[in-house]
Amino acid sequence: MKLFVYHTPELTPTDMPECAIVVDVLRATTTIATALNAGAEAVQVFSDVQELMEVSEKWPADKRVRIGERGGNKVEGCDLGNSPLNVTSDIVEGKRLFMTTTNGTRALQRVQTAPVVITSALVNRRAVVEYLITKKPETVWIVGSGWQGSYSLEDTVCAGAIAESFVTEMGYPLADVAGNDEVYGAISLYLQWQSQLYQLMNCASHGQRLVGLKCYDDLKYCAQTDTLDVLPIQSEPGVL
Numbered sequence: 001m002k003l004f005v006y007h008t009p010e011l012t013p014t015d016m017p018e019c020a021i022v023v024d025v026l027r028a029t030t031t032i033a034t035a036l037n038a039g040a041e042a043v044q045v046f047s048d049v050q051e052l053m054e055v056s057e058k059w060p061a062d063k064r065v066r067i068g069e070r071g072g073n074k075v076e077g078c079d080l081g082n083s084p085l086n087v088t089s090d091i092v093e094g095k096r097l098f099m100t101t102t103n104g105t106r107a108l109q110r111v112q113t114a115p116v117v118i119t120s121a122l123v124n125r126r127a128v129v130e131y132l133i134t135k136k137p138e139t140v141w142i143v144g145s146g147w148q149g150s151y152s153l154e155d156t157v158c159a160g161a162i163a164e165s166f167v168t169e170m171g172y173p174l175a176d177v178a179g180n181d182e183v184y185g186a187i188s189l190y191l192q193w194q195s196q197l198y199q200l201m202n203c204a205s206h207g208q209r210l211v212g213l214k215c216y217d218d219l220k221y222c223a224q225t226d227t228l229d230v231l232p233i234q235s236e237p238g239v240l
């Protein structure tokens, strides 16, 4: 098995791995994990707001929730912005979430032709590691969503948290599993910050952007590790 970490979707090669894990800790993949854990029927992702509106319009109004975020703010016409704190069971249970965000949904679309597509955040890291341990896919990419093409500290620390736990629990020598240098970098970053993940969120540029929007509780929530036992896995392109 070979594990690769890519800091942004733009850095991925053109071929596809057996399993792609998309990470957007702040906040798309944390919101996806939280919504599915709260009983959402599925989350369907879009990079384009107009397309989301057209597709979701065909769904029964009482069975859908539209989530839209641009620049951290709620998109006009959507029911919710991208805060994981909003996707509570009273709002999402039994409903399909139609979701578009600045970077996370774009990263998902980049790898949606891989045979297995999973999303991970820190909150559901354990469920993802258990999937890897059980299924042992031949090639795994962990893809950070970044911010508009640039590196995001919080996505790479989550990639490191997944890689570190998997390698340690399998007892594999890291050199046998690491497919690129980024795996070593991500694990080192995680080991350095693992007991201070909330502080790391506050240092991250997107964390600062969210602090500017007064999303303090979102940062605290997204910094938690292994709190949700949920594995968001693609059932058809763009649907988890």
Ligand code: 3SL
Binding pocket: 024, 026, 027, 028, 029, 069, 071, 072, 073, 082, 083, 101, 102, 103, 104, 105, 145, 210
């Ligand atoms: O970029 C994204 O996909 C979002 O997660 C960004 S935000 O945290 O909702 O602002």
